[in-house]
Amino acid sequence: MSNRWSRFFSGASYTLVAVLILVLIVPAARGGEPPGRKPPPLLLVRARQGDTPQQLARRYLKAASKGWMIAEYNGKDTFSEGEAVVIPGAAFRPGGLSPDGIQIVPVMAYGDIGDTAGQKHRRLSRISRSAFHEQMRWLSESGFTAISPDRLVQFMAFTAQLPRQSVLITADSESQAFYQHAAPILKVFGMTATVFVAPGRVGEKGAMTWDQIRTLSEEGFTIGCRGRYGRSLTRRKRGQSFKENFSWIESELQHGKKKIEAELGKPCRFLAYPEGRSDNLIAAMAANLGFSAAFNQSPGGTPFYADRFGIHRSIVDSHTDHDRFSDLLATTIAVDLK
Amino acid sequence: MMRARLSVLAVIAWAALSGCAGSMGSFSAWVHSGPRWRAEQSDTISVRARVLEARGELGMALDHWRLIEDIAADPKEAEREIQRLQEKIDATVRSHYQAGLAKLTNNRPTDARNHFLAALRLDPTFQPAMRQIRARFSPFPFRVYQTVPGDRPASVARKFFGDEKKAFLVAWFNHLPEDQALPPGSLLILPEWKDAGPPEIKEKPALGPLDLARDRLSGGDLRGAMALARQADPSDAKVQSLIHTIQFEQAAQQVEAGRLADAATSLAAVPDGFDGRAALAEKLDFALKQQQFNLDLKNARELFDQGRYGPCLDQAERLMQRAPDHTAVARLAAEARYRLALEYFDHQHYREARTVLESMEESHEAGTALKKAVHNRMVELAQVHYRNGVKHFINEDLNKAIAEWKIAIDCDPDHAKARENIENARRLLQKIETLP
Numbered sequence: 001m002s003n004r005w006s007r008f009f010s011g012a013s014y015t016l017v018a019v020l021i022l023v024l025i026v027p028a029a030r031g032g033e034p035p036g037r038k039p040p041p042l043l044l045v046r047a048r049q050g051d052t053p054q055q056l057a058r059r060y061l062k063a064a065s066k067g068w069m070i071a072e073y074n075g076k077d078t079f080s081e082g083e084a085v086v087i088p089g090a091a092f093r094p095g096g097l098s099p100d101g102i103q104i105v106p107v108m109a110y111g112d113i114g115d116t117a118g119q120k121h122r123r124l125s126r127i128s129r130s131a132f133h134e135q136m137r138w139l140s141e142s143g144f145t146a147i148s149p150d151r152l153v154q155f156m157a158f159t160a161q162l163p164r165q166s167v168l169i170t171a172d173s174e175s176q177a178f179y180q181h182a183a184p185i186l187k188v189f190g191m192t193a194t195v196f197v198a199p200g201r202v203g204e205k206g207a208m209t210w211d212q213i214r215t216l217s218e219e220g221f222t223i224g225c226r227g228r229y230g231r232s233l234t235r236r237k238r239g240q241s242f243k244e245n246f247s248w249i250e251s252e253l254q255h256g257k258k259k260i261e262a263e264l265g266k267p268c269r270f271l272a273y274p275e276g277r278s279d280n281l282i283a284a285m286a287a288n289l290g291f292s293a294a295f296n297q298s299p300g301g302t303p304f305y306a307d308r309f310g311i312h313r314s315i316v317d318s319h320t321d322h323d324r325f326s327d328l329l330a331t332t333i334a335v336d337l338k
Numbered sequence: 339m340m341r342a343r344l345s346v347l348a349v350i351a352w353a354a355l356s357g358c359a360g361s362m363g364s365f366s367a368w369v370h371s372g373p374r375w376r377a378e379q380s381d382t383i384s385v386r387a388r389v390l391e392a393r394g395e396l397g398m399a400l401d402h403w404r405l406i407e408d409i410a411a412d413p414k415e416a417e418r419e420i421q422r423l424q425e426k427i428d429a430t431v432r433s434h435y436q437a438g439l440a441k442l443t444n445n446r447p448t449d450a451r452n453h454f455l456a457a458l459r460l461d462p463t464f465q466p467a468m469r470q471i472r473a474r475f476s477p478f479p480f481r482v483y484q485t486v487p488g489d490r491p492a493s494v495a496r497k498f499f500g501d502e503k504k505a506f507l508v509a510w511f512n513h514l515p516e517d518q519a520l521p522p523g524s525l526l527i528l529p530e531w532k533d534a535g536p537p538e539i540k541e542k543p544a545l546g547p548l549d550l551a552r553d554r555l556s557g558g559d560l561r562g563a564m565a566l567a568r569q570a571d572p573s574d575a576k577v578q579s580l581i582h583t584i585q586f587e588q589a590a591q592q593v594e595a596g597r598l599a600d601a602a603t604s605l606a607a608v609p610d611g612f613d614g615r616a617a618l619a620e621k622l623d624f625a626l627k628q629q630q631f632n633l634d635l636k637n638a639r640e641l642f643d644q645g646r647y648g649p650c651l652d653q654a655e656r657l658m659q660r661a662p663d664h665t666a667v668a669r670l671a672a673e674a675r676y677r678l679a680l681e682y683f684d685h686q687h688y689r690e691a692r693t694v695l696e697s698m699e700e701s702h703e704a705g706t707a708l709k710k711a712v713h714n715r716m717v718e719l720a721q722v723h724y725r726n727g728v729k730h731f732i733n734e735d736l737n738k739a740i741a742e743w744k745i746a747i748d749c750d751p752d753h754a755k756a757r758e759n760i761e762n763a764r765r766l767l768q769k770i771e772t773l774p
Binding site: 041042073086088094095097098099128242246279281284285287288305309335336 | 393455456531
């Protein structure tokens with residue numbers, strides 16, 4: 001009898017040890033956090049051989065594209081085997097504020113890129129395909145990340161952080177040349193861009209078709225609006241009353257936005273003021289019509305606190321040489337914020 | 339008994355390993371980067387935290403100490419540092435905020451902005467600083483108005499825009515009917531805007547050809563602008579200036595379009611001191627040179643295609659002097675050099691082949707192989723001439739022997755025996771000549 005009981009207790013103690021191991025060790029190995037607890041802001045991991053920030057981001061942040069966060073947090077982009085790497089779980093510099101300055105996002109405004117048969121000359125002049133290729137190559141080699149306007153708006157809302165060298169590339173064009181020349185170049189260098197189209201001109205001679213614009217949208221390009229026909233909204237026609245002019249502006253903006261949304265089946269949230277010109281009333285109208293941000297054509301970068309309906313864009317055209325181009329790409333306002 | 343224990347242990351091991359396998363990759367990985375490894379990193383992380391603090395990255399330093407608190411075997415130091423840093427951050431944030439307010443009072447908005455941003459950097463959730471930034475430095479195209487009893491869109495429009503006729507603006511921005519009384523206490527959104535001009539644009543007097551030309555120019559219609567400008571009074575300095583602007587714009591467009599001859603003509607009509615002319619002239623000059631370069635490169639390629647490798651090489655080398663880093667030209671020159679040397683080699687003109695291959699780049703594999711083959715043939719040839727020289731020497735014809743050995747050295751400059759024999763033969767000749 002006593003033998004049976006001692007055997008029973010001996011077996012029970014082993015079972016108890018087994019249960020303890022399963023309860024304590026396995027969850028610890030699986031990440032160490034029981035479900036429901038708020039994850040710590042930082043995760044400490046041991047680098048494996050050949051680990052890059054992108055690989056670590058894929059493993060721990062579930063997105064290789066967040067590798068820049070690991071690189072910036074640790075102040076390096078190569079890690080040796082066994083090295084302790086700190087993984088930031090969330091934005092650690094919202095608004096891009098650092099002790100030495102304020103991050104600004106340069107927004108580049110292109111017009112027509114490459115040959116543009118049949119397209120009328122606008123305020124933004126052309127740039128050759130080779131010059132555009134060279135600029136994109138330089139951006140890529142200099143470590144710039146092309147962002148979408150969505151990310152810029154999140155940055156401006158102080159809810160997101162961007163790579164230190166971020167740039168927003170935009171083109172005010174519905175020209176075929178963008179589809180045929182510029183888009184492939186951007187893809188080669190892993191860049192994206194925002195294309196502001198005037199729906200009233202889509203399908204004209206030398207212009208893109210809606211199918212092509214849909215393809216760009218599906219490929220990750222953001223499609224914005226620059227009015228229905230891309231006509232300046234600040235020029236009032238002779239003899240037109242203020243109210244008539246207001247109605248005309250409303251119609252230009254609303255029809256342009258709705259047409260793009262109908263063709264693409266997704267919201268059109270970004271506006272480039274036609275010819276880069278606007279005033280406070282037009283900006284207020286754009287906000288009231290549901291645009292999230294609007295862009296003009298004044299040079300200068302964008303800090304998080306800039307006017308969302310007057311985002312500056314620097315014009316890049318055939319007169320922009322390499323020095324000027326690199327000057328336009330400043331990403332910090334040097335200020336002591338210690 | 340033993341069997342029962344083993345089976346229980348096997349179950350434990352299996353459960354632990356399979357449990358770990360999902361997220362850790364392997365059990366050994368877990369062992370290497372588990373709690374013990376993490377605890378060992380406390381010192382490293384604390385060093386980083388102190389470096390970050392010294393750089394002014396107080397928030398990041400605080401996060402590092404929080405991490406140490408999680409991983410260290412003894413978290414007491416981390417707890418002390420966390421408290422110290424939190425107090426430091428709070429004090430610095432408050433100090434920056436107060437400094438910002440003081441700068442606003444002193445009418446120093448940029449300094450004020452920087453203090454508010456410094457406060458926000460240290461504590462992104464510090465709303466007083468964020469409110470100051472948004473209110474003063476983030477322009478937004480709206481303002482808000484709370485209605486009072488008796489307000490109608492027309493009265494609000496008069497109050498804000500100075501014109502009752504703009505009631506439609508109040509209605510449009512707030513999705514309201516234009517002619518309805520507004521309930522008191524309602525919040526209205528109004529555009530942050532003041533009409534600078536009169537309420538309605540009156541008919542302007544008819545524009546003259548100069549104004550019309552300017553209009554066309556701003557619309558990019560250069561031909562139309564020029565036609566209209568030509569209709570204006572040519573003695574008027576403004577007309578002259580506009581014509582020069584149009585000609586300058588034409589030249590710029592022509593340069594961009596590659597119509598360089600047209601561009602040169604257009605630019606020639608623009609006076610020397612005209613703003614931007616020098617830069618455009620420089621650009622045109624560069625474009626012309628580039629065009630000529632491309633033409634020469636095309637010609638060189640045509641020579642290559644025709645199998646005229648000698649002239650092609652000459653042309654390519656001239657182009658390389660003009661653009662030493664041009665890879666396409668360098669490639670063409672290397673290929674022409676190789677083909678020309680190959681032709682010489684096939685015709686047994688080894689010396690010529692060797693001369694051509696002297697400047698062959700090592701990266702050209704076929705060229706390097708050919709260079710080696712030419713060298714081997716020259717060494718063989720040197721040996722033939724050396725033996726001929728020996729034969730002449732045995733036959734006591736020293737001059738012929740020296741001539742053969744000279745050829746041998748020419749073929750193979752490293753042929754030591756030939757060099758030595760020449761010296762010996764010359765000494766012998768001298769002795770013979772000095773014999774009585």
